[in-house]
Amino acid sequence: MVRYRVRGGNALRGTAFIQGAKNAVLPMIGAALLAPKGRTVLRNVPIIEDVRRAVELAEAVGAYVELHESERTLVIDASKVSSPVLPAEIARRFRGSVLFTPALLHRLGEAIVEGVGGCNLGSRNLDFHYLGYKRLGAIVDEGETVIHxxxxxxxxxxxxxxxxxxxxTENLIMAAALAKGRTVIENAALEPEVLDVIDMLTKMGARISGGGTGFITVEGVDELRAVEHTVMPDRLDAGVFAMAAAITGGELSLVGTGLDLGVVRHKLEQMGAEFQPQGAVLHVRCDGPLRPINxxxxxxxxFATDLQSPMMTVAALADGTxxxxxxxxxxxxxLAGELNKMGANVEVDGSRAIVRGRTPLTGTQVTAHDLRSGIALVLAGLAAEGETVIDSGYLIDRGHAHLAARMRALGADITREISEA
Ligand SMILES: CC(=O)N[C@H]1[C@@H](OP(=O)(O)OP(=O)(O)OC[C@H]2O[C@@H](n3ccc(=O)[nH]c3=O)[C@H](O)[C@@H]2O)O[C@H](CO)[C@@H](O)[C@@H]1O
Ligand SMILES: C=C(OP(=O)(O)O)C(=O)O
Known part of the structure; x- marks a missing residue:
């Protein structure tokens, strides 16, 4: 069992190195399996548990994979992919397993999905994926637990x-990339990670246009080749570090090429944080009281849903509602129940939450219910009085690489412990 222990009160200062994006590298590992020969090289790979699971899953279907941790590099040879089965014991541990289906379909003519995991966030349907495959000519047999x-x-x-x-969107682009003729995907996702995956697929030889417009056109090709690609920076990891600076009255230089925090930056600015781009480095500081936000x-x-929980922590520390x-x-x-255990005043009503700040937070034992509620509790711990112990830390490790070490380097008092369950 992984547990994080945080003692609050230290302002975070220094240079924060932002990891590669989880939500870009996972589809890229799926995309690498589309290449029937050669070796794919992925750089700036975040060393997170979801990547380890993706490596295990790629190996389970027959790929040869090297994860060079200190070089943050993955080398994938998919020439011997031979099993269509995405085994439950790996696939149910992360959401990214769903991204292996198109490659298995193209390479082997079938994919047997024994389960798909991911954060527990309520309903997480996959009907668009399966309806899309059907429209492209696949037969989808949806059993109670296994999908063929x-x-x-x-x-x-x-x-x-x-x-x-x-x-x-990523799955249907990958399915269309090697289909016969033209596919048009209407109301496609616009996320920067999707565009990064399109960039990689384009290098591989795919013919994709319209990325970022909501209407994507894919002209099918006969084969895709193995390429080298650098994963974009993780805007969620960057957002969390910016928030850590804001709530501790700290000052951080965020390093991660091409970082664009978009609306998250604007919301934090409204709350009182100051951002200053310095070339490729984004500087963030905050020394006054925080204002409330909508x-x-x-x-x-x-505003990305994945930063909603961390932002709830920031809101709990702002003066007002x-x-x-x-x-x-x-x-x-x-997250609300856990934050309230620490002294916050969060009231949830269906899809809305009211956060009444500022209430002093006090460290106690809390539980991560998913990746982002976990990192939000780490933030709460950084600003709380005393010690916060966060259980189910594996969920945090699913998406943040070397979190304790990176935060300690900035002055935080945080440790990661492993104990028998
Ligand atoms: C590995 C990865 O990239 N995960 C991200 C991805 O998850 P994921 O791709 O699973 O999220 P989606 O964008 O598919 O889901 C968003 C919403 O659409 C609904 N829906 C989705 C698909 C479908 O076939 N039918 C359907 O109804 C879901 O139930 C959910 O309510 O985007 C989410 C939303 O930005 C992020 O929180 C996750 O971090
Ligand atoms: C919901 C998330 O991830 P996943 O889709 O991998 O469960 C997340 O990253 O917050």
Whole structure:
């Protein structure tokens, strides 16, 4: 069992190195399996538990994978992919397992999905993925736990997503990339990670246009090749470090090429944080009291739902009442109860939360219910009086690399412990 122990009160100062993006590297590992020969090289790979699970899953289907941790580099040879089964014991531990289906379909003519995991955030449907595969000519057999997708070659079609699903868009682009003819995906996701995946697929030889417009056109090609690609920086990891500076009255230089925090930066500025781009480095500081804020989560370029929990912690430390409306997931307020144990005053009503600040936070034993509520509790611990112990720390490790070491380097008093369950 992994547990984080945080003693609050230290301002974070120094240079924070932002990791590569979890939500870009996972589809890229899936994309690497589309190449029938050669070796794919991924750089700036975050050394997180989801990447370890993705490596295990790629190996389970027959790929040869080297994870060079200190070089943050993955080398993937997918020439011997031979098993269509995504085994439950690995696939159920992370969401990214869903991104292996298109490669197995193209390479082997079938994918047997024994489960898909990911954060527990309420309903997380996959109907757009399966309807899309069907429109491209696949047969989808949805059993109670196992889903069997079969196709002897896909054919391009027009696809429409009811809402712009992030992994749904990536999966349907990968499925269309090697289909016969043209596919149009309407209401496609606009997230920067999706665009980074499109960049990689384009280098591999895919013909994709319209990324970032909501209407993506894919002209199918016969084969994709192995390439080298550098994973974009993780805007969620960057957002968390910016918030850590804001709530501790600290000052950080965020290093991660091409960082754009978008609306998160604007919201933190409204709360009192100051940002200053210095070339490729983004400087953030905060030395006054925090002001309250209103947040409505939305697909990109709206406020990312994955930063909603960390922002709830920041709101609890602001002087006044903040309002949060969660519009992407129907069960993403598990943090409220844990924050209240620390002294916060958060009231949840359906998809809305009212955060009445500022209440002093006091360290106690709390539980991460998912990745982002976990990191939000780390933030709360940094600003709380006394010691905060966060259980189920594996969930934090799913998405943040070497968190304790990176925060300690900035002056935080935080340790990661492993104990028998
Ligand atoms: C590995 C990865 O990239 N994970 C991210 C991805 O998850 P993920 O791709 O799973 O999230 P989606 O964008 O697909 O889901 C968003 C919403 O759409 C609904 N939906 C989605 C697909 C579908 O077929 N049917 C359907 O109804 C879901 O139930 C959910 O309410 O985007 C989320 C929303 O930005 C982020 O929180 C996750 O960090
Ligand atoms: C919801 C998240 O991840 P996943 O989709 O991998 O569960 C997240 O990163 O906050």
């Amino acid at each position: 997708v079969k196709a002897s070659g896909l054919t391009g079609s027009t696809l429409y997503l009811d809402t712009p699903s992030h992994t749904g 947040i409505i989560t939305d697909t990109y370029p709206g 903040s309002y949060i409306h969660e519009r992407i997931f129907d069960g993403r307020f598990a």
